């Protein structure tokens with residue numbers, strides 16, 4: 001038996017829709033694999049009752065199929081499904097790393113990114129790799145059709161998760177199909193600023209680069225209280241705030257020592273709109289870890 005821990009992740013960071021992602025240091029999924037004649041799946045933990053055990057409908061089933069690695073796969077969920085914290089991706093990433101080891105397939109971590117992304121296609125309709133890349137490699141990642149680039153960044157983060165559900169598939173349905181040249185120029189400028197900020201561990205620059213005039217405004221309506229939560233986080237000192245992945249979680253980049261105030265302000269702002277929320281005080285974290 002082999003055990004792998006894969007972390008929650010936050011995709012997009014505003015200006016990098018389907019491109020940027022960052023590993024959080026918590027929460028995480030734990031996946032255990034054993035060789036078997038055919039793939040079977042058992043799910044326990046947070047939100048387990050909403051997650052199918054049918055290999056055709058679970059992200060890890062698609063990964064086992066892609067690696068031709070049938071196994072009994074036990075998933076202990078730490079990342080709530082439909083959270084915007086890469087729940088489906090955490091399981092897929094852990095399974096890709098675990099089954100690659102179990103069957104000695106010899107793929108590099110970079111090569112496992114598109115394999116794990118096959119799992120995402122099962123749930124959201126697209127094999128977007130912006131969550132599985134940081135869940136496998138750790139740090140801040142940039143995925144394009146040509147591959148993945150990762151940067152070891154160190155920044156204080158808060159991920160605030162309200163007690164509502166937004167499915168990634170639904171949230172992809174509201175993304176505009178076209179952008180104006182003005183919005184394109186603004187987005188490229190912000191994305192470039194964010195990457196420079198990550199390379200320099202500069203939270204202020206990262207926060208500035210999180211602004212996004214295209215996808216985030218279209219999705220904000222799916223999250224009750226989103227504008228108030230952003231305002232509260234900024235007033236409490238956050239350098240930047242945006243929707244985490246497809247939501248409903250909201251991600252804030254903080255100054256050193258500033259996470260607790262930001263977390264409290266975000267939770268209070270959600271609760272003022274009648275929605276309970278939890279906040280994870282986090283940092284940019286590591287990717288998947290193998291335990292034998």
Ligand SMILES: Nc1ncnc2c1ncn2[C@@H]1O[C@H](COP(=O)(O)OP(=O)(O)O)[C@@H](O)[C@H]1O
Nearest residue numbers: 051058059081082083084086087088091123168
């Ligand atoms: N291993 C898995 N972990 C979590 N969700 C899964 C898994 N396999 C399939 N799903 C389904 O994926 C959906 C959640 O994924 P998604 O909407 O992308 O949310 P998240 O942002 O949390 O990844 C749910 O419908 C869930 O049943």
Ligand SMILES: N[C@@H](CCOP(=O)(O)O)C(=O)O
Nearest residue numbers: 011018084085086168245246
């Ligand atoms: N780029 C994707 C990311 C979805 O992340 P998730 O954590 O909500 O699954 C998107 O924005 O649709």
